[in-house]
Amino acid sequence: MSKSSCCGTVGELRPIGIVRSVEGNVSEIVVHPDLEEGLYRLDDNREILILFYFDRSEGFDLKVHPRGDPSEPLVGVFATRSPRRPNQIGVTSVRLLSVNGNVLRVEGLDAWEGTPVLDIKPVRRRDELRMDKVRGKTN
Ligand SMILES: C[S@@+](CC[C@H](N)C(=O)[O-])C[C@H]1O[C@@H](n2cnc3c(N)ncnc32)[C@H](O)[C@@H]1O
Secondary structure, three states, X not given: OOOOOOOOOOOOOOOOEEEEEEEOOEEEEEEOHHHHHHHOOXXXXXXXXXXXXXXXXXXXXXXXXXXXXXXXXXXEHHHOXXXXXXXXXXXXXXXXXXXXXXXXXXXXXXXXXXXXXXEEEEOOHHHHHHHHHHHHHHO
């Protein structure tokens, strides 16, 4: 990897919203009102990706036991979904239940109440198709 691509800082992230409430498997995400227009037609999608920041995570180990289970053999942190990672970024695919103004209701988000949300994207079937194609070439 060239020095220019690693390992300084890149850009500056500002949360676009916050996880406001979590009840069972359903969460509400409040998007900053200035960004509400960016949600236009998001509800055309049933499944979306939520990128968020593990704000209550501290430090990281490069090798971890998956799911924190010491009986599991160690693997590299990048082979896991651990919240303790060099950049504290989480990504979860969730079901979009509703969009009301700047408030989303989603099902399946594994981020705690108060978690800063960094981005929202639709899940694209064509990405899966592209991966099917890649697998077809290598398998
Ligand atoms: C194993 S991580 C996986 C998250 C996401 N699905 C991913 O793959 O990036 C999910 C766990 O992170 C923890 N967590 C959730 N919100 C957090 C936050 N704001 N700060 C630190 N840890 C958090 C909770 O224990 C939650 O069950």
